[in-house]
Amino acid sequence: DAKTTQPTSMDCAEGRAANLPCNHSTISGNEYVYWYRQIHSQGPQYIIHGLKNNETNEMASLIITEDRKSSTLILPHATLRDTAVYYCIVRVANTGNQFYFGTGTSLTVIP
């Protein structure tokens, strides 16, 4: 079962930063936070993951609170192609462990 809660939908102006929150108040000490996105009728795309520290890659930044009970995915300069459903998932980092998806946040980038 999904262990995260996310807002159902959000809008963001093109060129502005998109900040997508995720609550995972029951996260365990050995569980990572993963973010994926799914553009309509495609398979999900990996974005970023983290354990405790904030992370940044070419796609996004991940800010994890000190108590690890919530996190925020930041798309620094949203484009129209970032319109998608964004999923936050918590999971122990073992390749045999399943990923359970919640309902995600539908982000719409507005021109």
Added chain:
Amino acid sequence: GAVVSQHPSRVICKSGTSVKIECRSLDFQATTMFWYRQFPKQSLMLMATSNEGSKATYEQGVEKDKFLINHASLTLSTLTVTSAHPEDSSFYICSAPDRATSAGELFFGEGSRLTVL
């Protein structure tokens, strides 16, 4: 990132027939693969975990005799929807973790859209 490929991307079949969907890890070996199903405007639902060389493990409520999974090699898993009916029409997505990555991130195929007439 690692590449996972599915085939076919779209399939239309008649009710009562069986359909096979292939999932391949193209540039890495996958001892485990996951199969998901997604209905319109809904999230991905995990159906089963495919294990190379052993039986798949199914999520609660998923019929193992209806959705046959075979993980024949370290790069190939297949899902066969047997005696398909219109209610089986859905978007089927496979995925695999890359053991070479730091936290076993999951990489997804492009998905296979099944339409049962």
